[in-house]
Amino acid sequence: MKVLHLSTYHQSGGAAIAASRLNQALNRAGLSSEMLVSETRMDEPTVTSLAQTTWQKRWATARFALDRLTFLPFERSRDVRFAFSPALIGTDISQHLLVQQADILHLHWTTFGFLSTRSLSTLFALQKPVVWTMHDMWSFTGGCHHSGSCEGYQHQCGNCPFLRLPAPDDLSNSGWLRKQTAYQNARLTPVGCSQWLAKRARQSSLFGGLSVQSIPNPLDTKQFIPLPKAVARWELKLPDRKRFILFAAAKVSALGKGFSYFQKALHQLRQQLAQPEAVELLIFGGGDESLLQELPFTYHFLGSLKNPRQIMAAYSAADLFVIPSLEENLPNTIMESMACGTPVVGFEVGGIPEMIQHQQNGYLVQYRSVDDLARGMQWVLEQPEAVFSQLAANARNYVVANYDEIVIARRYIDLYGVITQG
Known part of the structure; x- marks a missing residue:
């Protein structure tokens, strides 16, 4: 069995670190596990960067910038600039060799120019089993990473508090509709890192009908030990x-x-x-x-x-x-x-x-x-x-x-x- 983890980042941010640790843990447990990331600045035997050449690295940076620019006209304020991802910008990796060879695709945190909603659709169309470890709420909302007290994700989003001009058919609602279309017929198993997140996913309109699991992130307790x-x-x-x-x-x-x-x-x-x-x-x-x-x-x-x-x-x-x-x-x-x-x-x-x-x-x-x-x-x-x-x-x-x-x-x-x- 070959598992491929998909993550925007390799070691930058908590979600990427958790994904990388899981990839390492699975390999140490004897499973064939690899990781495909948008870009990385460090070498690791089972981690492959989508951006290999100088041009590809520049294009990865450009995708990140374009992804943020798509949200700029809609943001309520600068405070929420990185709290909402429309995921309109991404790249199609469905024909990448590692994707084609994988028996299971394991998604992690994939926004900020790595995978768009359309990119996800092309992956799901391969009809491979997909596990999605949710490190925040983005996968089942119209675009926000954490909804706070808003429960719009339980319906079809819209009237989003992160947006400058909330409306029933605003950017969050169109994002919800794009995800609904992308998830149709996907062989998808969502996993919450916490029971709290898994519960919210089960309450959502996008994942409520799926078998949502709850499995924590791993830690190498032989590496992290108490020092005197x-x-x-x-x-x-x-x-x-x-x-x-x-x-x-x-x-x-x-x-x-x-x-x-x-x-x-x-x-x-x-x-x-x-x-x-x-x-x-x-x-x-x-x-x-x-x-x-x-x-x-x-x-x-x-x-x-x-x-x-x-x-x-x-x-x-x-x-x-x-x-x-x-x-x-x-x-x-x-x-x-x-x-x-x-x-x-x-x-x-x-x-x-x-x-x-x-x-x-x-x-x-x-x-x-x-x-x-x-x-x-x-x-x-x-x-x-x-x-x-x-x-x-x-x-x-x-x-x-x-x-x-x-x-x-x-x-x-x-x-x-x-x-x-x-």
């Missing part, structure tokens, strides 16, 4: 006798990552702690460091980390990881932190409640509550050493039991077997 805090802090040149709060995001300033809530909660936390000078911040990710200068604690900014050892050291050096995201599916960062024995404090949103067991491996915060976010950070910081050690052990054990790559690879292999026999 003294060792991790020495490697990162951090002071040893401090308590560290970690914040990490691909783009720190992204509105959905909730940095403003983190900032406000830190100001409250400083007032609540008996010894605030003992606490410092550890931050890694992309974005403008000037955002950090108003934080009320001393901070250490590590920038974007790519080296797995440095990422593991950052998680291990921290006493807790804070994820105040306003919209999430099943964050890789929570898995990584917990695998390194670091408890997590995060909002009760999306798939996060499936990961954080309240006061067992972290602290589950009331959604958008700055007060409870500060309370959660304080709760973890003030636990006695024995209780904190148990929190850390619970975090690690939960990831090993539920997200280890061996567990997840087996669940996908079983799914592949079912759909190829059907």
Whole structure:
């Protein structure tokens, strides 16, 4: 059995990282698995880039730009520029050798100029079994990646809150109609990375009649392991006798990552702690460091980390990881932190409640509550050493039991077997 994963990106963004990890896990489990991406900047034996030549790379960049330009006249504001994808721009890969050789096509995050809705139609027309791991809601909405409180996806979309001029027949409605046409007669099995996302897909008008599954993303728990805090802090040149709060995001300033809530909660936390000078911040990710200068604690900014050892050291050096995201599916960062024995404090949103067991491996915060976010950070910081050690052990054990790559690879292999026999 040959499986081909299709992803816009190779290692850029959470969805691409999750797809790449699954591809690696399946190969280690003995399955023939490969990955086809729009473009990549690093070599990996089972990953092929659609863009090989300089011209092809330029065309991939141009497709991305064209894809964004198609949405520009419709966007409500710049804040939603990357929150909606019409998927009018893409490329036909149905005759690509890897696609032709595959027994199963496994879709991941495919927008931003890689696959258009029409591209998807040509793939589905091959009548190969298709698994679609949903890393957000885009596959069953008229174009948004997360709908928030909008439930238009349960009908035919339209009157979209992301658009400058919402109307019953707006861009979201036409996007929904294009997907409805594309999905007709497709041998499609949607998979939600979280139970939360799978539930939403089952409620949708596009996927409601399909057998929607729920399988988490995998993590190599032999790669992400707890390092002794003294060792991790020495490697990162951090002071040893401090308590560290970690914040990490691909783009720190992204509105959905909730940095403003983190900032406000830190100001409250400083007032609540008996010894605030003992606490410092550890931050890694992309974005403008000037955002950090108003934080009320001393901070250490590590920038974007790519080296797995440095990422593991950052998680291990921290006493807790804070994820105040306003919209999430099943964050890789929570898995990584917990695998390194670091408890997590995060909002009760999306798939996060499936990961954080309240006061067992972290602290589950009331959604958008700055007060409870500060309370959660304080709760973890003030636990006695024995209780904190148990929190850390619970975090690690939960990831090993539920997200280890061996567990997840087996669940996908079983799914592949079912759909190829059907």
